[in-house]
């Protein structure tokens with residue numbers, strides 16, 4: 001890894017997060033915004049009833065099956081080398097969702113993005129939030145509590161009591177905020193008239209179950225068009241090793 005990648009990895013170990021600047025090419029940013037807006041609009045007839053559109057945000061799940069731009073968005077070597085360093089070379093994307101904080105919406109409570117309440121010293125998952133807009137406190141940027149990935153978390157805690165420790169992550173569109181999924185964080189209330197958009201790319205260690213089994217999500221036609229890199233990224237090879245009784249060979253799909 002180069003020095004910059006090492007610094008990102010160290011930041012995630014120590015403070016729980018890091019920020020990549022200028023990480024999304026302008027053309028990709030434009031296409032991702034257009035595709036995301038269209039998808040949110042297309043789902044507006046089902047979003048509220050399913051809880052995807054609520055008082056604080058609108059969310060859309062499994063984006064790579066809805067537009068091809070989300071197949072390539074995370075094939076970003078600068079990000080991937082840090083993910084592989086921290087999660088292992090066979091790490092993969094277990095979810096790729098989009099979220100926008102609704103104008104004049106409510107704030108989210110501080111939380112973590114995994115079921116394991118504490119995994120001291122271990123990084124199981126990293127959420128890489130791709131910013132499609134300039135992020136400011138005013139438009140509901142993510143807030144985090146630096147170092148909180150080392151503390152136990154529970155649904156019963158009064159999270160409002162920790163708000164004074166939070167840092168608002170302000171950064172220009174095209175940046176990526178990557179954080180240990182055990183870091184306490186939340187989307188904040190958006191006080192502007194425009195949505196605040198982000199694509200959440202959840203990287204995980206190879207032995208962890210994904211949120212989405214992309215092998216099942218993609219159509220056979222799309223699977224036929226995926227590159228090897230895309231298949232690896234979307235977890236097509238994540239399965240336990242097995243013993244082939246016909247050839248008496250051990251088969252490890254990850255090698």
Ligand SMILES: O=C(O)CCC(=O)C(=O)O
Nearest residue numbers: 099141142185186187198
């Ligand atoms: O988009 C954000 O600001 C963070 C949202 C979040 O933390 C979540 O939905 O789990």
